[in-house]
Amino acid sequence: MVSKIFTLLVILFSTLSLIGQSSFETAYSEGSWPSVKNLQIDFYDNQENETFLPISIIKGNTEGPVFTMVAGVHGYEYPPIVAVQELLQEIKASALTGTLIVIPIASTNSFFTRTPFKNANDGVNLNGAFPGEVEGTVTQQIAHFITKEVIPKTNVFLDIHGGDASEDLLPFICYYNNEQKPEQTQLAKELSEVSGFEYIVSYPYTLKDNDPAKYVFKQAVQDGKTGLSIESGKLGNVQKDAVDLIKVGVYNMLDKMGMYDNAKRTDITHKHFNSQDYIRSPNQGIFYSDYKAGDSVEDGAVVGVIKDVFGKVTADIKAPKSGIILYKIGTPPVSKDETLICISSFDK
Ligand SMILES: [Zn+2]
Structure with missing residues (x-):
């Protein structure tokens, strides 16, 4: 009897784990070369909130590095979102080496309700929610999903922000100076220097392994990846020059990674801040x-x-x-x- 119950439990749990394999995992592992797959991952919580996370998986002509870019962690920061929309239209999978994972709007609730900083559903700021919680509110679940499913597949993780509704901002690119991972940090520095951004900011990295990373690209750094963030645009508006700067930054980084050939090198003298x-x-x-x-x-x-x-x-x-x-x-x-x-x- 015990063994029958055990067998039933094994069947039950293996079925659950198959269901538990996300559509993202399946699409990522099954996509052919080259291919583009657009997914919508749905999230629900016990406060009756629901939202979704859009993800595009672009597999290139051949295998290579995995570059993830995320816009709309703050849904009121429009230049990053508009820039990523344009990149999704422009980038040709057949001309790409490696894989792009693109989250065009990470906080769709914040975006569609025009709410600065937070998801209006659960009042949680996704930029602060990492590593997230599998049984938390919808925003905490999104953080958990990105931590568990997306970051592990990633070599370079780019988090794109701008000035939110109330923020005046100088465009800059930034990374953590993680001395424990010199290779990843060196790559972040090199990608910053080719990006076309004049202002480069490096932050000290003092996070312990078990400290909550809070920010998505800091989560990537904590998990041993190369992580960077762009800030471009301000005051909850779409400025074309801010959009263009982001696109040039992404193309220049992809060129440096040997993934895509559309670099627009600019001769600028960098200003470093730490x-x-x-x-x-x-x-x-x-x-x-x-x-x-x-x-x-x-x-x-x-x-x-x-x-x-x-x-x-x-x-x-x-x-x-x-x-x-x-x-x-x-x-x-x-x-x-x-x-x-x-x-x-x-x-x-
Ligand atoms: Zn932001």
């Missing part, structure tokens, strides 16, 4: 600043003021050090402890 200082808002209020992303600031300079709703100044905002404004809040409302301005500089 240090970030964040000015946080001391209170809620209305933020006034004549500074823009890309402006240089001197240590101690007043870079803005906060007023209360009656127009009384409640705080002078001063730069904690000299550097360049990488991004700042570009619209009036601010909350207590929110990052008003990120100042970046280069420390030897």
Whole structure:
């Protein structure tokens, strides 16, 4: 009897694990060379939320590196989403070496409900949800899916962002300076340097193996992959130059990887930054600043003021050090402890 129950359980669990094999896994392993497969993965949670994750698997003429790019982790950041739409139309599988995994909009709920930063369903910011939870809310499940299914197949993981609805931003490319994985980090640095982005930011990497990575490309780095992120575009708008910069960046990286031949090399002198200082808002209020992303600031300079709703100044905002404004809040409302301005500089 025990063995019968055991047999039944084995059959049950093997059936479940077949069902459990995702359509992504099947499409990825069965796709011929060259081929394009577009999938929609559905997610539901016990709060009655539902959403979907679109994924395109582009297999080239021959096997080679696997390059993953994701846009729309923040669904209100439009230049990345528009750039990836154009790339999906332009890239020919027959001219590709290796595989592209493309997530054109990672937070479709945020996109279609025009919600900055968060999925409006569950209130979770996907950029902060990694490694995710298999039985969590829909956003946590999406993070878990990308961590378990997509990142393991990937050699290079590119996470494309821009300034969200309220963010003024200088375009830049960034990576983690992970000294534990020198080869992956070196590749991230080289891809940054060919990308066509003038500003290159490297972040210190201090994550322990069991610390939550929070961000998708940091998850990729924690899992031993080469991870990078682009920031281009601002203030919840579609700027054509920001879209074009992203596309050039992707094509130049694919060229460097020997995957696709459409590089547009530009002669630019890179500016490297490795240090970030964040000015946080001391209170809620209305933020006034004549500074823009890309402006240089001197240590101690007043870079803005906060007023209360009656127009009384409640705080002078001063730069904690000299550097360049990488991004700042570009619209009036601010909350207590929110990052008003990120100042970046280069420390030897
Ligand atoms: Zn973002």
